[in-house]
Amino acid sequence: MNRLQQALDSLQDRIDTPAPIVLIDVMQDNIDRMQAFATHRNLDVRPHVKTHKCLEIGRRQVKAGAVGITAGNVGEAEVFAAAGFDDIFIAYPIWPSVTKGLRIRKLAATTRLRVGVDNFAAVDALADAMGSEADRLEVVIEVDCGARRSGAPPEAAGSLGSAARKRGLVPVGVFTYPGHGSLSPDARKRAAMDQEAALTTAVRSFNAVGIRADVVSAGSTPTIEFASNSIITEIRPGEYVFNDLNNSRLGACTEEQIALFVAGTVVSDWVSDQVILDVGTKVLSREGSPETGYGAVAGTQAVLSKLNEYHGFLAVPPGDFHPGIGAVLPIVPNHVCPVVINFDELIVTDSAGAFLERWTVDARGFLS
Structure with a gap:
């Protein structure tokens, strides 16, 4: 170095x-390498902008072939939407309290907006916030794959998707975060396998209630190398754009x-x-x-x-x-x-x- x-x-x-x-040349190589990896495996790239929070870098990722972006909260989504980014997934189980409900509704009016959901109360709250425009909001059910963070049990995905559909929202798929893949070099592949199993169960749960999971979304930078199962449709890496010592130590x-x-x-x-x-x-x-x-x-x-x-x-x-x-x-x-x-x-x-x-x-x- x-x-x-x-x-x-x-x-x-x-x-x-x-x-x-x-270093812009190294960063651009990282962007292009991830896009080539995904293209070779027929995966969409939806990079997480929480890593850089920079419009110029987001534009470079989309120019390279990203289908849209992932944001961590409503505020990030608003900044990027105001700059013309029109396909945004807020990969977080949002609780639409105070101003957030109205802000989500405004975003959904100008962008293709997806939000994360992992509980029934949030389904109802989002539907109430959207009112008569509920069908403008796509929801992606978050399931836990072993990171023990947010995320419903994978087998509950269908019930949550069904509840969302009954309230007029549009359930489009499932996502998860294999955060336990950052624990050690050996944990990366194991976490990716856990991710695959959880997403497979979640998709089956969707199928059981008659909902098609068009979006099967995986993360993260440490586990992307192993995210090649055919059930996965998109990846949401963030740190790859810069990388860091943790990722280097993990391999x-x-x-x-x-x-x-x-x-x-x-x-x-x-x-x-x-x-x-x-x-x-x-x-x-x-x-x-x-x-x-x-x-x-x-x-x-x-x-x-x-x-x-x-x-x-x-x-x-x-x-x-x-x-x-x-x-x-x-x-x-x-x-x-x-x-x-x-x-x-x-x-x-x-x-x-x-x-x-x-x-x-x-x-x-x-x-x-």
Whole structure:
């Protein structure tokens, strides 16, 4: 990953730190590779924009062949819909309280909108919110495949779909999230198999009540490689666009496929076995552990051993490299998603650092 330092060296006199740096050539390769993977397997790509929250990147994903986008909440969907994205799946079991019901209704009037549902109360609440326009809203039943997050039991999918249809909503399929595939390299394939089994059961449950599951939607970046079963119709990867240390450790990407890092500056070095960088939890969040670290310096074995809000503690054991005060280093995050939301803009260049652009993180702060 020395290429990250090379790109940073050409930029450091033009940027303030800490700053998120995106290598556009690596990012575009990631987008194209995922699209080619899906096309070869006759799958639709519906990338999750929660990772980047950036209109320009979303446009690049759609231009590459994505059928639409996945959003994590109503606010994200509104930002992208206002910019012309017209096929949006909010892959979350929304409770349409206060303003959300009206906002969903407005979105459904201007876009092809799908929302996640995993309980009967939400079916009724969404139908009430849509009123006479219930048939404009497509619902996708979320089922649990072992991550033990949100999601109904797969065998309940048909009952939920039937309830939605009776209330005038349009049940179009099922989705799940194999989050337990991020636990270890070996867990990736097992989670994908769990996902396949859960989706198969859910589709059968739909069939049993006379509903066709046109949408059978799978995630996520760590398990995509194994999402090739014929029952799956679309994939919803998010992190693949940038990748990160977690995905690299899992074997879901190579180090050369990491497209985002954070530029951080050494600001203090009074302790012999560590230096302090201006990269703390306000930048990297708290993703990590003392054992794995909270981010790594590209091209080295050095990791951040501790974070305060504005301080990153970089361990520099004797004999290892010891960056001096003012050194600007490329820090690769463990998990890229919570890094992006800490910044108003992304600094965009290529692996040679040949140019510099600034792209707005357009949906930053839209959490409801």
